[in-house]
Amino acid sequence: MNIIDGKQIAKDLRIKIANEVKTLKRPPGLAVILVGEDSASAVYVRNKELACKEAGFFSDKIIKSENTTEEQLLEEVERLNNNPHIDGILVQLPLPSHINANKVIEHISPLKDVDGFHSENIGKLMQNKSHLRPCTPKGVMTILSSIDCTVMGMNCVVIGASNIVGRPMAMELLNARGTVTICNSKTKDLAGVVSRADIVVVGVGIPEMVKGDWVKDGAIVIDVGINRLEDGRLVGDVDFDAIKEKAGAITPVPGGVGPMTIATLLENTLIAYKQSL
Numbered sequence: 001m002n003i004i005d006g007k008q009i010a011k012d013l014r015i016k017i018a019n020e021v022k023t024l025k026r027p028p029g030l031a032v033i034l035v036g037e038d039s040a041s042a043v044y045v046r047n048k049e050l051a052c053k054e055a056g057f058f059s060d061k062i063i064k065s066e067n068t069t070e071e072q073l074l075e076e077v078e079r080l081n082n083n084p085h086i087d088g089i090l091v092q093l094p095l096p097s098h099i100n101a102n103k104v105i106e107h108i109s110p111l112k113d114v115d116g117f118h119s120e121n122i123g124k125l126m127q128n129k130s131h132l133r134p135c136t137p138k139g140v141m142t143i144l145s146s147i148d149c150t151v152m153g154m155n156c157v158v159i160g161a162s163n164i165v166g167r168p169m170a171m172e173l174l175n176a177r178g179t180v181t182i183c184n185s186k187t188k189d190l191a192g193v194v195s196r197a198d199i200v201v202v203g204v205g206i207p208e209m210v211k212g213d214w215v216k217d218g219a220i221v222i223d224v225g226i227n228r229l230e231d232g233r234l235v236g237d238v239d240f241d242a243i244k245e246k247a248g249a250i251t252p253v254p255g256g257v258g259p260m261t262i263a264t265l266l267e268n269t270l271i272a273y274k275q276s277l
């Protein structure tokens with residue numbers, strides 16, 4: 001079967017974490033802050049809370065109104081930075097436009113930055129010295145190792161250069177000694193670049209942008225996109241039906257990368273807990 005079961009890989013990781021949590025003196029604590037009423041964000045935050053409870057973590061969900069000021073949010077982060085029951089702090093993005101998201105991220109203690117978005121943690125990722133690595137790219141690396149995919153020496157193509165996915169993803173693959181090409185939706189001859197890839201990771205937010213005839217036979221295709229079409233269907237950034245016949249392995253949407261992001265968030269919170277001892 002060349003369809004990667006991200007749900008199962010995530011479940012295995014969550015069970016491993018839950019078993020470790022049972023041996024700890026106190027539960028690891030994760031605080032998730034949600035500002036405003038973005039409905040997709042509300043679903044993500046609820047799923048994070050459920051996963052925390054299931055793994056035996058202490059979970060603090062902090063809901064703030066849309067008109068919360070930047071200063072109030074910074075004060076909340078400060079309180080959590082100083083709270084000894086909280087090991088990880090996650091501010092759900094996107095934030096309302098009157099708040100400078102970067103300023104908020106930089107205010108989170110790097111030791112509690114379980115998203116791995118603080119410049120100190122991103123800097124450490126660049127130097128291959130990190131403790132807290134962004135969840136989605138780290139989750140993709142867990143998927144690759146769980147299917148015994150060798151990264152060393154492989155041609156890796158990352159499409160999308162966002163701070164959350166593309167840039168840290170490229171660095172993860174480089175740290176694993178892949179040969180990495182970072183593209184975006186405007187890259188010249190993107191199909192040609194993709195056709196030389198052994199591993200393709202796509203996170204651009206364009207429904208089914210990567211076509212079946214772009215991908216080399218046997219390539220590993222990781223789809224980080226999640227797009228809701230007008231007819232209600234949920235699709236990724238790659239044309240799954242066309243590619244699944246050719247790919248060595250491919251992640252579905254949903255049920256591929258998404259569940260790994262949350263499991264990796266728990267993994268990061270456990271790492272933050274351990275480094276606080």
Ligand code: GUN
Pocket residue numbers: 090091092093094115135136164261
């Ligand atoms: N919004 C979409 N993905 C993410 C993520 O990984 N972390 C946070 N904090 N917000 C997000």
